[in-house]
Amino acid sequence: MRNALRCLVAVLxxxxxxxxxxxxxxxxxxxxxxxxxxxxxxxxxxxxxxNRFNREHQGKIELTINRGPLETESIxxxxxSSLLLGDAPFDALMMDVTWLPKYVAAGWLEPxxxxxDSSDSEQLVQGARLGNRFExxxxxxxxxxxxxxxxxxxxxxxxxxxxxxxxxxxxxxLVQSSRVANGxxxxxxxxxxxxxxxxxxxxxxGGAWMSADQASTTLDTPAAKKAAAWLDxxxxxxxxxxxxxxxxxxxxxxxxxxxxxxMMRNWPYAWAELQKPxxxxxxxxxITLMPAEQGEKPAATLGxxxxxxxxxxxxxxxxxxAIRFLTSETSQRERFLDYGYTPTAEALFTDPELLAVSSALxxxxxxxxxxxxxxxxxxxxxxxxVLQRQLNxxxxxxxxxxxxxDEAQIRSETLIRSAGGMA
Amino acid sequence: MALIFGWPLLRYxxxxxxxxxxxxxxxxxxxxxxxWLRLLSxxxxxxxxxxxxxxxxVSVGIELILAMAIxxxxxxxxxxxxxxxxxxxxxxxxxxxxxxxxxxxxxNTPYGPIEQLAGSxxxxxxxxxxxxxxxxLVTVLADVWKTTPFIALILLAGLQTIPDDLYxxxxxxxxxxxxxxxxITLPLLTPYILLSLxxxxxxxxxxxxxxxxxxxxxxxxxxxxxxxxxxxxAMRFLDFGYSAxxxxxxxxxxxxxxxxxxxxxxLSGLIRPLQT
Numbered sequence: 030m031r032n033a034l035r036c037l038v039a040v041l042x043x044x045x046x047x048x049x050x051x052x053x054x055x056x057x058x059x060x061x062x063x064x065x066x067x068x069x070x071x072x073x074x075x076x077x078x079x080n081r082f083n084r085e086h087q088g089k090i091e092l093t094i095n096r097g098p099l100e101t102e103s104i105x106x107x108x109x110s111s112l113l114l115g116d117a118p119f120d121a122l123m124m125d126v127t128w129l130p131k132y133v134a135a136g137w138l139e140p141x142x143x144x145x146d147s148s149d150s151e152q153l154v155q156g157a158r159l160g161n162r163f164e165x166x167x168x169x170x171x172x173x174x175x176x177x178x179x180x181x182x183x184x185x186x187x188x189x190x191x192x193x194x195x196x197x198x199x200x201x202x203l204v205q206s207s208r209v210a211n212g213x214x215x216x217x218x219x220x221x222x223x224x225x226x227x228x229x230x231x232x233x234x235g236g237a238w239m240s241a242d243q244a245s246t247t248l249d250t251p252a253a254k255k256a257a258a259w260l261d262x263x264x265x266x267x268x269x270x271x272x273x274x275x276x277x278x279x280x281x282x283x284x285x286x287x288x289x290x291x292m293m294r295n296w297p298y299a300w301a302e303l304q305k306p307x308x309x310x311x312x313x314x315x316i317t318l319m320p321a322e323q324g325e326k327p328a329a330t331l332g333x334x335x336x337x338x339x340x341x342x343x344x345x346x347x348x349x350x351a352i353r354f355l356t357s358e359t360s361q362r363e364r365f366l367d368y369g370y371t372p373t374a375e376a377l378f379t380d381p382e383l384l385a386v387s388s389a390l391x392x393x394x395x396x397x398x399x400x401x402x403x404x405x406x407x408x409x410x411x412x413x414x415v416l417q418r419q420l421n422x423x424x425x426x427x428x429x430x431x432x433x434x435d436e437a438q439i440r441s442e443t444l445i446r447s448a449g450g451m452a
Numbered sequence: 453m454a455l456i457f458g459w460p461l462l463r464y465x466x467x468x469x470x471x472x473x474x475x476x477x478x479x480x481x482x483x484x485x486x487x488w489l490r491l492l493s494x495x496x497x498x499x500x501x502x503x504x505x506x507x508x509x510v511s512v513g514i515e516l517i518l519a520m521a522i523x524x525x526x527x528x529x530x531x532x533x534x535x536x537x538x539x540x541x542x543x544x545x546x547x548x549x550x551x552x553x554x555x556x557x558x559x560n561t562p563y564g565p566i567e568q569l570a571g572s573x574x575x576x577x578x579x580x581x582x583x584x585x586x587x588x589l590v591t592v593l594a595d596v597w598k599t600t601p602f603i604a605l606i607l608l609a610g611l612q613t614i615p616d617d618l619y620x621x622x623x624x625x626x627x628x629x630x631x632x633x634x635x636i637t638l639p640l641l642t643p644y645i646l647l648s649l650x651x652x653x654x655x656x657x658x659x660x661x662x663x664x665x666x667x668x669x670x671x672x673x674x675x676x677x678x679x680x681x682x683x684x685x686a687m688r689f690l691d692f693g694y695s696a697x698x699x700x701x702x703x704x705x706x707x708x709x710x711x712x713x714x715x716x717x718x719l720s721g722l723i724r725p726l727q728t
Binding site: 109210280 | 687
């Protein structure tokens with residue numbers, strides 16, 4: 030007994046002495062501090078990863094994640110305010126895909142070409158390769174892939190609609206036969222989500238937001254007018270509830286999750302929500318692409334978040350090491366298994382372990398192969414603002430789709446002209 | 453005063469004479485009066501100015517009437533008055549953004565209580581947040597709910613400065629309580645009314661957080677305020693030169709409105725009690 034005690038004391042004191050050594054040697058090498066600003070959900074999903082990174086880089090790099098606000102717009106406000114003050118308190122920034130050209134034009138980002146090459150890009154799924162470059166430089170490395178998809182109820186239809194006409198008639202039939210309260214819910218509120226939805230419909234009708242040379246907008250084309258008229262007809266005929274004109278993602282998901290809608294346009298994150306025990310449609314949901322007219326390619330608006338290196342960062346090498354770690358295949362696997370974030374590595378979409386968790390993964394991948402970015406220009410926010418106001422005006426105040434889109438085109442052209450071209 | 457008010461104003465004035473946007477790499481470049489010319493022909497600025505004025509005047513007007521009633525009630529002696537006085541301040545103490553989120557759910561179609569009530573009465577979906585002609589009234593309602601207590605508090609403080617003997621003497625001479633309200637209370641309360649009007653109008657013209665959270669300026673831009681437009685220009689479009697111009701333009705309009713209000717008050721003789 031006494032021997033055992035003596036042994037224990039000896040072991041304990043050795044441990045303490047060793048720990049002491051480790052501590053003091055750790056102190057001698059002050060680690061390089063690296064900090065990255067992320068929206069709250071991503072920061073929370075990175076906790077374990079950050080701990081592991083810091084263990085692996087003990088004494089060399091100390092990574093901290095600044096937990097920003099939840100909403101995309103709030104995190105952009107926070108980032109911009111700190112960047113305007115010059116001396117940003119972080120080295121890298123989690124970026125939404127639409128911010129990139131604006132931030133590059135403002136001179137806030139450092140190109141990543143030195144660190145990532147084509148062999149890195151080839152690992153990525155098609156949709157994750159888009160939206161990271163501007164003016165021939167790489168400015169962002171993707172952390173999660175994201176595209177718009179169509180959710181449909183497997184208990185209300187055998188196959189999902191594939192053309193706009195089908196979608197409309199399926200929704201109308203289901204509503205008129207009182208099998209479901211609402212046909213198709215989407216994002217019609219005057220905000221960025223409306224632009225995202227419209228891009229998908231627009232491409233489905235064979236149109237595009239910008240001309241092929243990216244020099245001007247093409248919102249007054251017959252395809253664009255058809256797209257606007259189709260969305261408007263959904264509301265007028267009752268295929269979509271009038272309330273979608275004030276719906277963002279949350280409201281659409283709420284209606285669909287409660288079993289009050291036959292179809293929903295949303296992002297892949299909704300899948301995990303719909304499989305929760307409190308969901309009325311658990312196990313009754315499929316994912317597909319938004320509809321397209323016969324002969325046109327269906328489109329999925331590119332969302333996605335990635336990390337950008339800030340020009341002001343005093344430690345670019347260490348920051349890139351942290352970016353590499355956080356976006357590695359291993360990290361993506363963990364982020365998917367623990368939090369449901371869509372991976373960016375092509376290989377993970379066929380990984381049996383991941384497929385066992387989400388049967389929707391192949392459908393999301395298919396959508397990622399149809400990803401369409403929003404116009405990559407520094408004045409994107411203004412262009413999108415014009416489109417949102419015009420479309421929401423059409424849905425809520427009436428008028429014709431033709432006039433609406435003609436006006437959208439005129440206002441967009443004015444904007445582009447006053448900006449001296451598309452930059 | 454010069455430091456916290458004058459300096460930013462001067463800075464805005466300076467910025468409004470410059471192009472300072474993402475297109476200039478955020479470097480201010482003097483562009484003469486281009487921003488101001490753009491403002492004059494910017495239909496959206498004028499529409500927003502009108503919408504802001506409509507919001508401010510209507511909500512402050514309703515608030516003043518309600519607050520007067522509340523203040524008169526809270527000035528009487530009755531059991532539990534202290535607790536009610538504290539309770540009425542609750543909406544004022546709540547953060548605007550949280551309150552706006554609450555309203556957004558209250559008016560949610562179809563799950564919010566308003567729609568549920570309308571549905572059970574057979575009135576169908578009202579879609580109050582999707583009707584450009586009505587949604588601004590929802591923003592007014594939210595604002596009235598939140599800031600009426602503020603005016604009530606100022607008016608209550610005013611009421612308590614009026615000595616009770618005045619009312620006693622008035623009653624002895626055979627005056628009714630309605631006459632007392634008109635002859636004693638209102639004239640003596642005028643400085644307080646004007647003070648709260650000034651506070652609230654200035655505040656209402658700068659309305660931002662309520663609108664941003666409740667409607668985002670929609671539907672179809674029908675609830676967008678000048679502050680929201682200035683914010684969009686600065687933080688979304690990174691166009692600081694024009695944002696400053698919008699802010700300053702709004703400020704000039706507000707000053708003009710207040711000046712006009714003061715002129716009307718002076719001409720109608722209402723402002724006299726202030727000078728005595």
